[in-house]
Amino acid sequence: MPDITMPKLSDTMEEGKILRWLKEPGQPVEVGDVLVEVETDKADMEIEAEHGGVLREIRLREGDAGPVGAVIAVIDDGTGAPVAAPPSEVPTPVTPVEVAPSTPEPAPPTSPAAPASSAPQPPAPRKADAAPGSAKVSPLARTRAAELGMDPTTLKGTGPGGRVTRKDVEEAHEPSTPAAPPEVAPAPEPGQRGSGTVTVRPPALHPKPSVARSPSTAGAGDVKRVPLTAMRAAIARRMTESKREAPHFYVTTVANMDLAVQLRAGLKASGGAAAAVNYNHLILKACADALRATPEMNARFVGDAIEILPDVNLGMATAVAEGLIVPVIHNADQLSLFDVAARARELGEKAKKRSFAGDDLAGATFSVSNLGMYDVESFVAVINPPQAGIVAVGSVAQRPVVRDGQLGVGYTVHLTVSCDHRAVDGARAAEFLREVRARLENPVRLLVPQDEE
Amino acid sequence: MTRGPDRSTGGLRGRWLGRIGFDEAFALQEQIVRDHEHEGDTILLLEHDPVYTTGRLGKDENLPPLDGEIPLRRIGRGGDVTYHGPGQLVGYVLVDLRARGGDVHLFLRSLEAGVIALLGDLGVAAARVDGRTGAWVLKGSDKQAAEKIASIGIGVRRGISMHGFAVNVAADLTAFDAIVPCDLTGVSMTSVERETGRRAPSLDAVADSAVRRISEALTLRATSGTAT
Incomplete structure (x- = not known):
């Protein structure tokens, strides 16, 4: 390939x-x-x-x-018939593929002299049925075989028309390492175990989807193993826990941002701390205030109860080179918009340097994930347990809007909240989004302390 | 320079479009790139109605406050946000890069050289600054303190270049204050008029000179490119 x-x-x-x-x-x-x-x-x-x-x-x-x-x-391009699954959403034709058996077969009894001192002879599952020399060999396979000191024409090809591919060469060279690692190869069905090869259906169509399948298992030469950093391991563990334990549901709204765009322009023009406020800060503040207005969303499911949490501590999903971290703006509803902006910037800087202190990363009760800077319209996020929800924010951009029956152009943003259904229901999530939207569409409210609203 | 199809210089056909909206000029660029086989290497010279443009990965935080007065267009060229408007000579250079060796950095450097030569014609000593594509007016020995007088950013579609350069001739520079041009925090913009302290020639006269200078730069560079 x-x-x-x-x-x-x-x-x-x-x-x-x-x-x-x-x-x-x-x-x-x-x-x-x-x-x-x-x-x-x-x-x-x-x-x-x-x-x-x-x-x-x-x-x-x-x-x-x-x-x-x-x-x-x-x-x-067909020169390297993949054994590993193609991406699961792509239907593949039901052509049986042959894979090497995962347990070495004993040497055929017809071997004239059993080796005495050396290790058992590696199996040769890919010996060609056809006469040696007749096999078609891809140029890459020929090169690779030469590198490995092998004769590719003695191998059985799995490429189109029985063509010997580079993968065939590499597998034959290291027969003890099956092309498809055991954890991704579906177990062969009983009765199909033959003498040298096992026929299975393509994994994508296997009734029991195997776990953690990587599309890059196609051949030993293509695989780059990236050991998990502590951060990636934590992401894998927590996201799996989230999707396994928390039944997610999603609610989306579109907020008109025309006034927020104007507000930001005004703040920018006024200089100082105000000029540093961006859309993300407006949205963070709107979410914090909306959580104060719908406290049931600021909650967690603890098995035998739902705990409504007293403080609104907003997690701010932040992409860093190795993955994702979620620094926390504590008591975000108690802070002014400018303090939220300053804290968000400070945490962003700390994220770049990975220099967090104290509870910078602890105690979030709800999260916001913003991919607006990547020009996405909308997306859905995975809840960071034990929180009950996370808001996914798309880009602020000009889009068609209908006002008073007229089609026009306005700035909008898509907000999608993912919720843990054990803790909250759809109606509550919708109320929360309505509160967020009301603030973004009348953003002066974000400048006014909560009590005076 | 007269409006519409014009004379050729070294295989590069120059066209002065006068003042034109961004979208209209963009449509024309697309058409010429599509029909490049018939159109040949072309340079469009023009002056835009006020518009901010940014590359596909331009950062949101550099964008202007969108008050609706000046539109923003996200386009397929390299670089971050910039401003185009009256008093600025914009050149869209639509040439077959593959026929010129295909080295995209060499092409950018050639455009820079052409723009710097053009600025020389106008009485401004501009220079390149490594790592900061464009033309700069040095202020003292600190290259970081240089002021930007021309921006360069291109896109390449099927081997044909698009977009090009923008030279601040008599441009109103306040529109740049609302943005972080080209993601260069702390960079000031300047113009030919600000540097020379006198009125610059009309843009269509400058356009004449631009066709000649860009054409020379591309030819010279192409030649030296094959020699190495």
Whole structure:
């Protein structure tokens, strides 16, 4: 499978940034199709596909930078029949594939001389049925076989028309390492265990989906193992816990931001601390005040009760290089908009330096996740347990709006709250969003202390 | 320079469009890029109605307060937010990069060289600053204190370049105050008139000079590019 690498668009180019993928994994790609836009210096470049096939995997996400030559995506052009699952949303034809058995087979009894001192002979599950020399071999496989000192024509190919692929060569070279690691390979069904190969249906169509399947298990050469950092391990653990324990439901609203845009402009023009207020700060403050107005949302489910929490401590989901952290603005409803903005900025700076102190990361009762800076319209977030909810914020942008029966243009933002249904119900979530929206649409309320509202 | 199709200089066809809205000029760019085979290498010279533009990854915090008076367009060029408006000469350089060796950084440097030569014609000594694409007027020896007089940002579609440069000739620079141009915090903008202290020639006269200078820069660079 050809790798698509970060192109060298200039002699002086060292790295490029992915601006936009124009194809998604699973989509067919023809030679010459524009695949991706890459930014280098002050130039945006459209990059066209040099290979046709199916875009199998995207390795470098939009907004991320990579060095020249780094693999940014993989195209399946049929030269490397993937054993590992293609992305599950892509239906694949029900062609049986053959995989190496996970337990070594004993050497065939016809072996003339059993080896005495050396280790048992590795199985040769891929010995060609056809006469040696007749097998078709892909150029990559031929190169790889030469590197490994093997004769590729003796192997059984799994590529189109029985073509021997690079993967076949690599698997035959290391037969004790099955191509599909045990944890991702579906168990072969009883009765199908043959003498040398096992036939299974493609994993994507297997009735029991296996866990933690990575699309990059396609071949030993393609897999880059990234050991989990403590942060990634925590994300994996907590997000799994959240989705397993907390039945999520989602409610979305669209708030008109015309006045908020004006307010921000006015604040910006007035200079000082006011000028530092951005949309995220307005939304944080609106959420904090709305939680004060609908305290049932500021809660957690504890097994035999629902606890309504006295303080509104807002978690601020923040992307950092290694993942995600959620610093906390304590008592955000008690702070002025400007204090919320100052605290948010301070926490953002600390996040960059990873220098948190005291309870900067502790005690959040509710969270806000904002991807507006990535120009997304809307998304849904996973609750950070034991909190009962999280608001996902899209971009503030001009969109069509209907006012008094007239189609016009206005600034809007999509807000989607994810809630733990054990703690709150849909009507309450809708009330909360109504409170958030009311504040954003009349943002002067965000400047006025709660008591005087 | 007269309006509409004009003379060619070194294979580069210059067209002076006068004052034109961003969207209209963008549509024309797209059309020329699409029909590049027939249109040939083209440079559009124009003056925009006030507009802010930003690249696809331009940061929200650099954006202007959107009060609705000056529209914002997010477009497919490199770089962060900038402002275009009356008094600024905008050049859209629509050329086949592949035929010129395809080195995108070399192309950016060539545009820079052309713009700097143009500024020289106008009596302004501008310079490059490494790592900060554009043309700068140095203020003392500290390159970080330089003021920006021209911005450069391009997009490449199917091997054809789009967008290009914007030179502040007699531009009202206050519109830049509302943004963080090109994500360069603390950078001031300047203009030909501010630097020379006298009235600059009309934009269509400057446009003439621009076609010649950009054309030269692209040709020279292409030649030296093949020599190395």
